[in-house]
Ligand SMILES: Cc1ncc(COP(=O)(O)OP(=O)(O)O)c(N)n1
Ligand SMILES: Cc1ncsc1CCOP(=O)(O)O
């Protein structure tokens with residue numbers, strides 16, 4: 001468990017269709033070396049034993065570097081390995097169940113898609129961050145609903161809770177998201193799909209040189 005990490009910066013998300021299992025650990029280490037502030041393990045494959053094996057290795061590496069590892073979808077896995085938290089979407093169970101299972105110090109993130117009402121419920125329920133997207137078209141999830149810059153601005157105006165943007169984000173299209181008040185950029189392809197993962201992560205980290213905004217916890 002990480003001690004109240006600041007949720008601001010690059011949030012690098014793994015994807016088992018993009019990274020070979022044999023390269024996963026080194027890729028995540030490279031992302032952290034490049035400046036990723038948070039890692040999510042996202043793996044839709046049904047092999048629970050394999051996922052646990054990989055998640056445990058990532059958790060050890062992330063803990064050693066002081067970076068929280070968030071498990072996508074799978075609350076039970078997050079609890080079993082003592083991960084820093086879990087990310088839940090509309091098909092991944094209730095926020096209250098995640099909090100009851102993982103405890104007060106866990107980081108629980110909630111997908112809000114393009115819905116402010118869902119964000120209100122998540123914030124009221126104690127989410128540690130709210131995620132909106134897809135903010136740009138993405139090959140990883142081509143069917144994802146789109147969230148506008150206007151929605152991000154409205155969310156920033158309403159919530160002090162850290163705001164995450166996801167979907168099609170690259171270092172060269174991220175500026176409007178940051179200007180809209182987003183705290184974390186959640187990225188798969190533009191980090192783990194790049195030949196030099198460390199350099200790719202560093203390009204994102206360089207976008208966060210301004211002082212931490214007052215709303216950040
Ligand atoms: C940081 C972050 N934001 C959104 C998502 C998407 O979650 P979900 O809608 O549950 O979709 P899957 O990722 O499970 O396909 C996310 N994983 N992380
Ligand atoms: C999981 C998810 N949810 C909304 S978009 C997306 C995929 C983001 O991947 P990329 O950063 O490669 O566009």
Ligand SMILES: [Mg+2]
Pocket residue numbers: 072073087088089090091092
């Ligand atoms: Mg999910």
